[in-house]
Amino acid sequence: MTQWGKGALGVAAGLMLAGCASQGNVAANPQDPWEGFNRKVFAFNQVLDRYAIKPAAQGYNFITPQPVQKGVGNFFSNLGEVSTILNSALQWKWANAGVASGRFLMNTTLGLAGFLDPATDFGLTEHEEDFGQTLAAWGIGEGPYVVLPLLGGRTLRHAGGLPVDWYTDPVTYVEEDSTRYGIRALDVINYRASVLDEEALIQGDRYSFLRDTYLQRRRFEVNDGETGKDPFATDDFDFESGDFAE
Template sequence: METTRGASLSKRNRRGIIVMATAAAIGISGCASTGVSSEPNPADPWEGFNRKVFAFNDVLDRYALRPAAQGYHFVTPDPLERGVTNFFNNLGEIRTAFNSLLQGKPSNAGVASTRFLMNSTFGLAGLLDPATHAGFVANDEDFGQTLGVWGVPEGPYVVLPFYGPSTVRTATGLPVDFYTYPLTYVENDTVRYSLRALELLDARAQLLSQEDLLRGDRYSFIRDAWLQRMRFEVNDGEIGDDTFIDDDFDYDEDAFAE
């Protein structure tokens, strides 16, 4: 059985959603070090444009999404909040199974499928997570990772309005991620939009306690951490050399699993 490489946090991000600055915060939990290189990053040739979009996303997050997430976290009992997170994570197993097959990982596809079936039935539609307690843990996969496994270059780093950090390759995979996510096929608009809003609030609320890990230039920190994590996922846990990150920027494998 394959082991996790931080699937829970990656699923909290739920790449098919427009997550404003929440998507940027993926990197926060993966790296607790304060060392971020001030040198130009060769992966970020569009830095001037990206910083402007980052500032736009940051304003939206600071004055709209973050306060709403704080309110949601304050009024929602912890067991219920965990149940909401489990519910949306469970929906992501379908995407993981699909992309695992495309990547030639039938074992991971089988584990993801088992997780979905077990949690959807014994876990009360995914509110509970008996599959993890039974030892079934799959590596989270999306189509951006699939393209990476297929050898498609990651391309320049780009910050997308409302969504956050990405690369050209990751952004190319978003439409496929969208159509392999079950909420896309909920026909009732009110139900679909309500679930999307709840998912967004829950995803942002999971990151509230991790914001104090940001150090120095927030843009550079988030960019470097996000790129490191993305490469970590594509390479199934092997980061390789990141020359734009200085020696003090340490990778903590345990932090990815929290």
């Protein structure tokens, strides 16, 4: 899915609050020194998901055929190729920039604005890149884990890249507010519907489980799929956000 939420404002507010919360907060997990603050924001996001986002996703899932949902997901993934092209170039990954460009052109034209994915059938495999990954390639450390209101769990480096991702998202430039917000809402609801069944895989403490699986997956993405030393005991889990049961 594309980046969503009120990017720069949400990130700035979340990081400012996290900085304040870090003072005097002793955490057992060195990856999560702001755990006390993070759990409070996590609880807020969970309430929002439980009473608003999840019910909307369940209703959407009930009335929307799976092929349509897949097409909507393809559409937003295709928009994400714009960010991948830019960030691949910034990381000097010219081969991936070329693949992403080819995918975007082919899926936008032959794929009916991205609702279909003929590029994959032609062997052009998607490999997403965002500005957080670019910062990693430039040698910026990942920093502590932080949970942002609405946006969910991120490393500090990932959160710092969100404003750039926001401004490289084509949806940002839709002039009509109601249309832009509607597209954002569809993106969130469609993605949430696509992972409803995965909620049953959550084990133990929900916060810790989602945090650890996010960090594991994020490091996998930053390392371009090369597995390193696994600091967690959990299995791979396909969550994009650390808060919602995605």
